[in-house]
Amino acid sequence: MDQDQKIVTITTGNITEVDLIKNVLETNGIKSYLKDESLGRWAPHIASPGGVGAVKIAVAESNVSRAKAIVMEMSSKGSDSPQEKSQADLWTCPSCGEDIEDQFTKCWKCQTIRPGSDDAINKNS
């Protein structure tokens, strides 16, 4: 067994993202190492343009495939839920076809009252 196991960077992110990933990896029994942590925390725009991906997270080579699978699962969860939510909160104006946010009872474009809303039901009373 080679004791000097190779350390491989699996992903990059801002300090908040890599802190979260590190915690999840440790929960799964994978030891991880942060590279450029202090630079990413205090001067991310120096570490990389715009501070995006400023901090690198690395694991031992034998853990790379497991760690990558965990990171992929995390990122797919993160991107799915807000999309589903925003689509559920829209209604479509029957008159002009505009997508209107759930909080509005009237179309902002043509003033059509939302079908089935209280305003539509009470309109003639």
Ligand SMILES: [Zn+2]
């Ligand atoms: Zn409309």
